[in-house]
Amino acid sequence: xxxxxxxxxxIDISVPSVSRIYDYYLGGSHNFEVDREAARKAMEFMPGLPxxxxxxxxxxxxxxxxxxxxxxxQFLDVGSGIPTFGNVHEVAQSANSGARVVYVDHDPVAVAxxxxxxxxxxxxxxxxxxxxxxxxxxxxxxxxxxIDLNRPVALLLVAILHFVEDADDPYEAVAELRDALAPGSLxxxxxxxxxxxxLPAERAEGAVDVYKDIRNPLxxxxxxxxxxxxxxxxxxxxxxxPPPVWRPQExxxxxxxxxxxxxxxxxxxx
Numbered sequence: 219x220x221x222x223x224x225x226x227x228x229i230d231i232s233v234p235s236v237s238r239i240y241d242y243y244l245g246g247s248h249n250f251e252v253d254r255e256a257a258r259k260a261m262e263f264m265p266g267l268p269x270x271x272x273x274x275x276x277x278x279x280x281x282x283x284x285x286x287x288x289x290x291x292q293f294l295d296v297g298s299g300i301p302t303f304g305n306v307h308e309v310a311q312s313a314n315s316g317a318r319v320v321y322v323d324h325d326p327v328a329v330a331x332x333x334x335x336x337x338x339x340x341x342x343x344x345x346x347x348x349x350x351x352x353x354x355x356x357x358x359x360x361x362x363x364x365i366d367l368n369r370p371v372a373l374l375l376v377a378i379l380h381f382v383e384d385a386d387d388p389y390e391a392v393a394e395l396r397d398a399l400a401p402g403s404l405x406x407x408x409x410x411x412x413x414x415x416x417l418p419a420e421r422a423e424g425a426v427d428v429y430k431d432i433r434n435p436l437x438x439x440x441x442x443x444x445x446x447x448x449x450x451x452x453x454x455x456x457x458x459x460p461p462p463v464w465r466p467q468e469x470x471x472x473x474x475x476x477x478x479x480x481x482x483x484x485x486x487x488x
Contacts, residue, residue: 226326234432236381237299237325243268248300248331256432263424266476273477274408277461278376279309281406281484285372286313292371296322296349297378301335307342317341318364322355324348349378350386352394370402380410380437392447401487405451408482409444410436414460416475444481451485458483
């Protein structure tokens, strides 16, 4: 297998990665055959997976614009993945040229590619760290350089928490990040769920099993379980809803049925 120039030498290109599979769903080019194979296998069960990812990205862009309109100019995007068109820094810095953005991911391809994309952008940086270790994120040089934790921050956890198993206590990690943020900060979150998928659950389970097979289990949580991540936050209207329903710019009924899979929401710390 040919190793492309952009792939860090340290990575095993025979093992699929969730961030590269996500990149493939979004039509990106930073993925390998092994990622495309896993993606196609999952799509045999759930053909609308790319639509779900696009709805997540579209929600994220609306939420970043909302945060910027609320006067927030600092963004911490954890589990940011491989940069594709319409990233957080592009949306935030077009709304406010002084906006600061830190991307965090533990996939070396995502980190290397983010560094390349951000070269020359002094208001944005990338950290190689894991959501399960919030202290490492908060103590990182890039967070210290770019983020003032005494002022409100928008914390983005978009399509990441469903890859953290209960055994790794995702609620504790989210609470630890929340406690480090100033009052008036925002939590921008999306999460996979069987609710809203236009398929019988047992068929959707086939796609979930593909992630299990590549040792990146996809944890489907109920709306109630997802709402728990917002403890300590006041929900911003319209609350925890399917992604296209959150402050839409177009009529949600025109969306693909798959776009309504899972939940999205924004909360504000008091």
